[in-house]
Amino acid sequence: MIKLRDVYYCEICGNVVEILNEGSPALVCCGQDMVFLEVQTQDSSTEKHVPYIEETATGVLVKIGQNQDHPMLEKHYIKFIEVLTKDKVFRAELQPEMKPEAEFPVKKDEILMAREWCNLHGLWKS
Numbered sequence: 378m379i380k381l382r383d384v385y386y387c388e389i390c391g392n393v394v395e396i397l398n399e400g401s402p403a404l405v406c407c408g409q410d411m412v413f414l415e416v417q418t419q420d421s422s423t424e425k426h427v428p429y430i431e432e433t434a435t436g437v438l439v440k441i442g443q444n445q446d447h448p449m450l451e452k453h454y455i456k457f458i459e460v461l462t463k464d465k466v467f468r469a470e471l472q473p474e475m476k477p478e479a480e481f482p483v484k485k486d487e488i489l490m491a492r493e494w495c496n497l498h499g500l501w502k503s
């Protein structure tokens with residue numbers, strides 16, 4: 378069952394899709410069903426993927442990760458960071474060599490989830 382804000386991935390071309398309106402029972406890309414991206418929360422590797430949220434004067438700063446930056450290399454980087462509230466989705470799109478963090482004009486206590494997508498290791502939330 379496809380749900381609002383779920384994220385799907387095409388294993389052939391790498392397309393990533395976020396659901397903005399629930400509709401079709403299956404998403405197809407490159408002739409096959411897209412894969413539902415399960416959001417991961419436990420990171421045992423030395424690279425940290427779980428978003429870390431800091432309050433700022435104007436909102437929040439979301440870092441990937443807390444004490445050590447996730448790599449931002451051409452072949453391995455954080456492609457986007459999102460903050461989800463009850464009725465809004467904020468998304469920062471990142472590029473290689475940028476810092477793996479983003480600021481959002483939202484109060485910390487309004488955040489339902491912060492999540493990010495690493496092009497090699499998938500979707501992570503806090």
Ligand SMILES: [Fe+2]
Pocket residue numbers: 424426447453454495496497498
């Ligand atoms: Fe990664």
